[in-house]
Amino acid sequence: MEIDEQQQPPQEDDPFLAFVDYARSVLSPDDEWEGEGGGYETNDHGTETCAPGWSWIVSRILKTCITYSSGVTTAILLSDLSQAWSELHRSGAPRRRPEIINQLKKKHRRTKLPNTITIDFIYEKNFLSLNSILEAVIVDAFVLPGTNIYMLTLGDFWSSNTIDLYLHRRYYELVDPRNGILKKGREVFLTGCYLRTAREGSGCPRLLPTEYLVILLDDDQDDDATLIAAQFCSDSFSSISLDEATTGVSYSLYARIESIESMEVQGVFGNVQRKEITLVDNDGVQLKFLLWGEQVLLANFFSIGSMLALDRPYIASSKESAVQTTSELCLEYGSATQLYLVPFVQHEEQVYVPLTQNRYQGSKMISALNPTQGPKVSQVSLPCDSQGSIDFSDYPFRSFVIDLRDKMTSISLYGIVTDIFRERNTTKVIFSLKIEDTTGAIWAKLHFARSWSLGRLGLGHTVFVSGLSCYKTKHNSLEVSWFENDAGASFVSLSCLPALLNSSCLQRLSRLSDLSHGSSCTYICRVRLDQVDQCHVSTRYSHVICGHVVNKMPNGVTECSFCHCNCDEVTRTFHLKITLADDSAKIFAWCTGQTATELLQISPDEFYELPEDEQFMYPSSLENESFIVALVNSKREGCGGHGRTLETDTVSWEITRALRYE
Structure with a gap:
């Protein structure tokens, strides 16, 4: 694909979102869209679309930005997107596949x-x-x-x-x-x-x-249905005898996969990976099927709701296998075991594209289908599991807070952080985060495997979160959850992204007079340091993993003000309040961490070692130094409560990133 470096995305309120829409139009021109009322085209697999989903494009752009931290161009982003999409779907491969596969492909509906x-x-x-x-x-x-x-x-x-x-x-x-x-x-x-x-x-x-x-196996095919009935339905879990199994009696079993759990078991030569697959037979009896070591690779084939046929599984004692179960025996993948699978075929559900897509970015793509009649409500087909949860990972449009409903999975949200705190009534590492977009706000529970791992995050920061699941709480209110290790889970703070400052295709320079106290966006401004004789510089200790200030408790323990945990990993950091100016206005702003180090052009440890009079005089050397900065309003109305820490002080504007400008 040839890319014109002069091409630029249309101007929108949020330049980053404008580029996402522009990139999508390049990857999926209008002639790939079909269907009455703007229906989104699906391929003959039923789930893979001919055009990338909104979330996939955003994730790929951010991945490229993180790789090229010094900045990206339109050409870099579009070529990376085009190559990644082509590799994912292999759309350019010549169609010379064997005829037997072409015949099977017509009825292939499995994800x-x-x-x-x-x-x-x-x-x-x-x-x-x-x-x-x-x-x-x-x-x-x-x-x-x-x-x-x-x-x-x-x-x-x-x-x-x-x-x-x-x-x-x-x-x-x-x-x-x-x-x-x-x-x-x-x-x-x-x-x-x-x-x-x-x-x-x-x-x-x-x-x-x-x-x-x-x-x-396909139980809709006569031959396979006969095989299942003849070979696997004569034995049941209740008919298994541990004593007979030890004498060489073999079994052929048929059951539904109810759950799949991962764990590590202490072995003679170290920890051993184990998968516990809970199976339920036609009589409703449960047994555990264990996979050990390299065998856990087999679990990648399995999904909840699929039917598993086991020919000659190894019959083991639950006690000897250290399995917590009410049954005295369990199944293992032995040297003679052969497995057959009737995969759970993920059904699809028609999901209406909400009116929000007509009011926001999605309207341009929908109205382009029929410009004479204006925007219309469309619908798309999305995978749905046996519990009725709908997978939104390939949803073609941006999801807004107002669109969220019960039993939605793999959702992506783009918005600002208006509150955040750690849950204190649990031993697990869970943070509650409030995300707000142009349609509303919702609480998200972030579940971490060990500890907070997202770096520094503060109020007013613009974030993109993928891999969210939406559900109703016991109080009948909507809430979303996010698990760090889930497939497709990602979290990026765009306000702290280095590449954003020098990537003109993803941002639009603002003047300081453009800053609005009611705004929820991240501003990119070219400024100079002003009135440095009135700036406030101090050093303090912060928690390495989250960047927030730590407090010395009366008992001598150092506790993070954000994570609320005892922390050994601390580092000296700046807390800076300084005046920024351009030709239109001046503002007083604060920052900490790497951003303050970039502005002061000295490390906190080096500054701390300076004599007191040199510390006092040092800022004067920075008068009129020029920077490109990212600014967010950490005191915007609606941001509140739990997320406020001492480091925000009384100053509204936070400098989340700074880059010296020559």
């Missing part, structure tokens, strides 16, 4: 698994990681000439290439040409694969044998 990579990707990168998933279709099964080695030729729904796999010997009985199940047209999941790369004169890349292969 692609998170770690799935395509065969085209393997050929392009000549690389395959052990935890990658292949969702493959068997195109051919054959014996290498002159050997007894079975090979499978595999294709997938997204690639034009095929690749050969050396079949692991534990599956040889299933590849018998007369009655084997591993034959042309059968879908399989594979992981834990090693790639034998192609060397000069040695042919194409091949996959080495892997134990971690799961065979997919």
Whole structure:
């Protein structure tokens, strides 16, 4: 894609959001939009759209900004977005896939698994990681000439290439040409694969044998339904005998996956990874199915609601396996175990695009579909799980607070922080954050794995949060939650983003006279330091992980004023109040941490070591120094309560980032 460096996004109230809309229009021109009333087009998988979702674009732009902290251009961002989108969907691959896959593709409605990579990707990168998933279709099964080695030729729904796999010997009985199940047209999941790369004169890349292969069944197909009934429904969890299992009796079982839990277990040679999959059979009886060590890779295939068929699982004692369960036994993946899966097919639900999209940025895209009739309410198809929760990760528009409803997952919000505090009535690390946009405000509970990990965050900061889930509390009010380690969870404070200050495509310079006390945006201004004889400079200790001031308690313990925990990791930092000026106005502003260090051009430790008279005189050397700064209103009406700390003092404007301007 050729990119004109002179092209610029349209002017909007928020230049960053304007660029997001502009980038989206470049990636998905109007001719890719179809459907009456502005319906969003989905592909033949039913879930993957022909154009990127709003959240995906924002996340990718921010990722590039973090990578290029010294600044980005329109060309850098658009080329990165175009390449990332192309790699994700491989839209340019020639359509030469085998006919058997084309036939299966017509009825393929299953959502692609998170770690799935395509065969085209393997050929392009000549690389395959052990935890990658292949969702493959068997195109051919054959014996290498002159050997007894079975090979499978595999294709997938997204690639034009095929690749050969050396079949692991534990599956040889299933590849018998007369009655084997591993034959042309059968879908399989594979992981834990090693790639034998192609060397000069040695042919194409091949996959080495892997134990971690799961065979997919379709209970709507007569042959598969017969197999399930004949092989897996005669045994039940209640019929398993631990004593008989020790004498060699084997079982074939069929059950629904109810939950999947991860844990670490102390072993002889250190900690061992373990997955506990809770299974429920047709009689409602529960058993645990355990995966150990490398076997945990198999759990990447599983999802709650899927049906799992286990042929010859290893029967173990719950006590010996250290499993907390009411049953005396549990199941494990043994050397003879073979797994079959009937995947839970994620249904879709039609979601109406709210009127907020007509009032805000989304209106331009919708009205472009039918300019003579003006904006209209549209609808999109989004995945829905068995509990009725709708996945908004690929939602094409920006989500606003007013649009939030019960049972929404993978939501992204863009707004400002108006309050924040740590929950004190729990041993878990949970912070409550109030996010406000142009339509309203909502509380979000942030769940951290160990401790606060987002760096310094304050009132008035503009943030982008993805991976949120919305639910109703017991008081029937809406609340959103965020878990640090969830797939798709990210949190970025745009107000503190270094690249924002020198990326003209993402910001618009304001004059100090433009600053409004009622505003909720981050202003970027070119200023000079003024009246430095009246500035206030002090040093204090702050908590390294969050950047907030620490207090010495009466018992001698150092406690963070923000995290409310005892902290050993502290650092000396500045607290600075200084006058900023340009040709239009002057303001008094405050800052701390790295921003204050950038303005003063000296480290806190170096400043602290100066004699008192030199500390007093030092600011005078900075008179009229020029900077580009990011400014937020930390005292805006509506920001309050829990989030106020001593460091904000009585000054409204916080300098969240500064960059010396030559």
